[in-house]
Amino acid sequence: MQKAYVHSSFGGPEVEHFADLPVPVPGPGQLLVAVRAAGVNPVDWKRRSGRRPAGAPAVVLPAVMGGEAAGEVAAVGPGVTGFAVGDAVLGGPFAGGYAEYTLLAAAAAVRKPPEVSWTDAAVLPIAAATGYGAVRQLALPPGATLLITGVGGGVGVAAAQVAVHLGLSVVGSCAEDKRGAVEALGVAHVASGPGLAARVRAAAPAGIDGVLDLVGGDVLHEVAGLPAGPGRLVSGADREAVRALGGAPVGPVRDPELLGAVVELVRTGALDPMVTRVVPFARAAEAVRAVEGGHTLGKVVLEMPPAPDARVPEIPPVSG
Ligand SMILES: NC(=O)c1ccc[n+]([C@@H]2O[C@H](COP(=O)([O-])OP(=O)(O)OC[C@H]3O[C@@H](n4cnc5c(N)ncnc54)[C@H](OP(=O)(O)O)[C@@H]3O)[C@@H](O)[C@H]2O)c1
Structure with missing residues (x-):
């Protein structure tokens, strides 16, 4: 099991809470990622409140909050090439980023260069x-x-x-x-x-x-x-x-080429995503409240407990 920060219905901050959820199993083309940091965005509380763009898929509850994350690959799904356990990656997870583990489509994941911190990397995809x-x-x-x-x-x-x-x-x-x-x-x-x-x-x-x-x-x-x-x-x-x-x-940004260009700007120092507040995962509510207030400077990011080695999940064997 893993800790995740979820909303269990649609509404205000009162529907948010921590939950123990199974570690997700990576399907074909997917990466299981041990999250090191997760960006907090206005869209997170807007989704929690029930707003979603026309045509967006229905939200399955309880839903793990968060749309961007950086972390280490903990397992790869069938058919994944180009990524291995231990790789540092970032992207927009479809399983929610406010969790110890999440899933990223390998085709949408971008490598995190060592020069870019976990907290900077986590706020780049959105x-x-x-x-x-x-x-x-x-x-x-x-x-x-x-x-x-x-x-x-x-x-x-x-x-x-x-x-x-x-x-x-x-x-x-x-x-x-x-x-x-x-x-x-x-x-x-x-x-x-x-x-x-x-x-x-x-x-x-x-x-x-x-x-x-x-x-x-x-x-x-x-x-x-x-x-x-x-x-x-x-x-x-x-x-x-x-x-x-x-x-x-503004157009859709779930494009690994575009995200890769952003990562390169950060790596070379041309772009500072301006993380002004790093909040421990255990205080996720505080981070969401800050962003929901609508007047933060730069970015707020959740930081997961370090040492993902100490929380290696029990991942069922993946066939194929
Ligand atoms: N793909 C997409 O379409 C996409 C992706 C990301 C974000 N967004 C949207 O883009 C918007 C900005 O995102 P963000 O992440 O930059 O949000 P943010 O970090 O919360 O920043 C929004 C800024 O708007 C200003 N603001 C808030 N209310 C205001 C008001 N009544 N009058 C004037 N300024 C006001 C605040 O600045 P002051 O404190 O200076 O007033 C705040 O710094 C949000 O609506 C978000 O949902 C869309």
């Missing part, structure tokens, strides 16, 4: 990959100006660094307490709140060429008209509203 993918989606030329709303969050800090790395000028909105942190990334800070569009125009008198919205709602509506031209507005926060405003949701 937030950093989304930031990277969104900047690539906008495809602005070097020298163009990109506005990022909610720039101080997990996706925003990654997107800002990728954009600066590609030669874009970045204007970003966030709360005053994050100003120093985002300015250190090369972002021209504007305060969030009513009147945002006017402050952005003042900060970028030559105009805004593209917008990456990470807040949605009124903020998205206020900045939607800033970029000139089609294809220059994307949102990670509000899929329906951004379409109605003539833009597009």
Whole structure:
């Protein structure tokens, strides 16, 4: 058995709890991973509350929370090539990341280089990959100006660094307490709140060429008209509203090539996923509450007890 942090129905924080669950058995093409760290994202509590995108598969309860993790391969399923027990990997597990063990599709797993820490690696598959993918989606030329709303969050800090790395000028909105942190990334800070569009125009008198919205709602509506031209507005926060405003949701990021490119940026020091809070797994609720509050700087990550050797699972033999 293993410890996992699950939600046993849909609702508020009260439906979250630890559970003893069987260690999953890797099926064809799957890796069993001893989790070392698991990223915490807004989508985790949104799923717990029952929200899911149209067309998404039904959630089986109890559901292990968490959509990204890094760890060591503990067993390989039938037909897996290219990975072996002990390999350090990261990716978006389909069995939930807030657990001692999870399952990753081998085809979607990426190797963790030794230079990248477990806690940094665990936060790359969702937030950093989304930031990277969104900047690539906008495809602005070097020298163009990109506005990022909610720039101080997990996706925003990654997107800002990728954009600066590609030669874009970045204007970003966030709360005053994050100003120093985002300015250190090369972002021209504007305060969030009513009147945002006017402050952005003042900060970028030559105009805004593209917008990456990470807040949605009124903020998205206020900045939607800033970029000139089609294809220059994307949102990670509000899929329906951004379409109605003539833009597009940020694209899917479950792409190992894209994730591999993000890992390489981190390995070479071009991208810091900005983990600002490492929370022991035993205090998972605290980590989810912080992210659910909606105003964290950078990333929150769960750290599993070290020494996975001390918790080798009883894995039934895998045939084939
Ligand atoms: N594939 C995808 O489509 C995808 C992937 C990842 C994330 N997302 C979505 O993208 C959004 C951002 O994700 P994230 O991981 O960066 O979240 P996050 O780390 O929680 O950051 C969100 C930021 O939004 C700001 N914010 C919150 N409420 C606000 C408000 N009312 N007005 C202005 N700013 C506000 C906060 O900054 P301040 O404290 O500065 O206000 C916070 O730093 C979320 O909606 C998430 O679900 C989508």
